[in-house]
Amino acid sequence: MVSTQGRITDKKQAILDSALSLFVEKGFNATSTASIAKAAGVATGTLFHHFPTKNDIMNQLFLSIKQEFASNMVGKVVLSGNIEKDANNLWQTAIDWAIAQPLKQLFFLQYSMSADINVAVRKQAMNSILGFVVELIEQGKQQGIIGDFPSELLLENCHGQYLAAIRYFTDNPQLGNDPKHRSASFKLFWHAMKAQ
Incomplete structure (x- = not known):
């Protein structure tokens, strides 16, 4: 059996x-x-x-890759309570995962914003699977460190910034492990998120 x-x-x-x-x-x-x-x-x-259906395959694939991504993050990053430091550690771990998983990274780049992914499935991935990111955003907002914008919009912004960074590192693989470019990718992300 x-x-x-x-x-x-x-x-x-x-x-x-x-x-x-x-x-x-x-x-x-x-x-x-x-x-x-x-x-x-x-x-x-x-x-x-x-x-x-083929859509069921797509939705399951999207959720399973997001879960793998999230499990990798949770397994490697210990949150310290310092919002910016924790965000940077999560960001760098996410970039490392993307570099180590080129096919899955390409899938994210092609389909994360695609109409081929059901909206309910996308929301499930963002709010349930990546719940630790939502919690970090909420803590940052409460502490006045992250801008006081709607949480769903902030989460979508995080996702968009991440996709932009991995697209950059996909197009420029020689820079994927360059500390200057990795640091710059986080600073651009953080600048968009932090309270002004």
Whole structure:
């Protein structure tokens, strides 16, 4: 029974892995469910057993990558209570993750702001999975360190700034580990967030 469950999990993960590669390479609309099933080495019926639609694959992929990203952050950053220091540690850890995960980073760049991701799924990822960022923003607002703007808008701004930074480091990989550019990327982000 356990081995059967393991195979199901493996097949589902193979579908997600294949979809990730194909969505990044060909785009969402140009990728068929048949091509995902073929790349995953599963029957089309098996794909539909796990994911009734291609949109379900996209939404699950988005959530699972966001969860992996968040788990990496939480596992590596110990919050100190110093809002700016904690924000910088989270920022730098996020950039490290993006550099270490080039395919997933490209997926974020292509789809994070895409209409192909359901709005409810995007909100779930931002508010539930990345809840620790929401908490940090709220603490910063309460302490007068982060600007007193609507929290959802601040969260979207964080996300947009992050996507801009990883796009820059994707286009200029030689600068991804350059301390001057890494520091500058955080300063630009922080300048947009802090209270004036």
